[in-house]
Amino acid sequence: SYEQILSTRKSHLTPNLVAHFKKPLVIHAGHMQWLYDHEGRRYLDMFGGIVTVSVGHCHPKVNRALNEQIETLWHTTNIYMHPKIHEYAERLVAKFPGNLKSVCFVNSGSEANDLAMLMARLHTGNQDIITFRNAYHGMSPYTMGLTAQSTWRYPLPGISNGIVHVMNPDPYQGIWGGDACRDSPVQTSRSCQCQDSCQAGVEYYNELEQTFKYSLPRGRVAAMFAESIQGVGGTVQYPKGYLKRAAELVRANGGVFVADEVQTGFGRTGNHFWGFEGHDYVPDIVTMAKGIGNGFPLAAVVTTPEIAATLGMALHFNTYGGNPMASAVGLAVLDVIEEEQLQRNSLDVGTYFLKCLAELQQRFELVGDVRGKGLMVGVELVSDRLTKAPLAVPHVLDIWETCKDMGVLFGRGGLHGNVFSFRPPMCIGYEDVDFTLNTLETVFDQHMK
């Protein structure tokens, strides 16, 4: 029973697993964009298990591929070869531009970023790694150092060794603003007119350049990591042109550039398969997880053969990475994204969602900002539009839980947890967006009364 599950959880599961909501949800089943609780109640999943269910819960084609593999071969570990991993590696690297042609499979985003750190350090012979404030790159002891939000950091000795957090180029909450800096289908009254050479982007870049010039020890940079759109940090979109210039700066200083595509990959942002393509540059290393496996534990690091060669210096090993089941699922996920044109759907449905949300913003003072691309959408709730002060947590929680009670699930991000995060399976349709918008409208209305 529901009560039993709650009590077992309390007595036998470590308390780090955060149960969302005052009345936690127990999910028994899922189908495409829908989840079903212990009483059979249906919820629209606008969060996709934190950007993970990319093509739909229990998608029939992915299920079939996994079932077939289960009947054939589960596991060999990477001391033997199996055909699936080779077929999959070829298909996956074909999705990348430039010389990004070598892949190493692992099991989670944290592991992928750990490996990217290792590769960057071995390849460059340098130690220092730069990430943005508010970034989230994982929770392993190594990647916890990259992650730059106190909430996700424990006081472990040495986690900050060799890691530098720099100013987050956030056009909404940061000190230099202007909506037009970000690549968005939504134009608002804040939109500046400077377009591609946006002044905010230039200011943020100058700030980074100053850090390189005056603060960092010279010639020690191994890598800079960036999410193409900051996910956990609150769907933060960087100014146009910024990441491209940052990558050039890092390379000029002897480092490599790592794109963390854990949230933004696999067509999520709509007009590109990878988020970095929206920033018009090609990274040296790309890390991916979550959407790659639609919920199956699978992650990867893709890089150039030159950087990959550094792993030949050591016996780098993990037991499960790219095992036959994971590879079969990964292949099926790529098939489904292509066959069902989910990237295109992400763009169309996501753009519609963003435009409707911008209208909602006109009507409700508490909607401070609407941003994102494709089906990676953020809505920042504020108590004051002028100061952009976050809406107080109890109010945010109240709105969030009422939406859940009305059948719509989504996440929360940002330093104050006041940015609603929408990352649904990419199979959702316009009617699902309408349902979400109607729900938000009703709940915002109630809240204003």
Ligand code: PMP
């Ligand atoms: N990078 C980003 C951008 C993420 O959002 C996350 C997870 N939220 C990770 C890395 C870590 O992934 P995992 O939880 O699979 O270790």
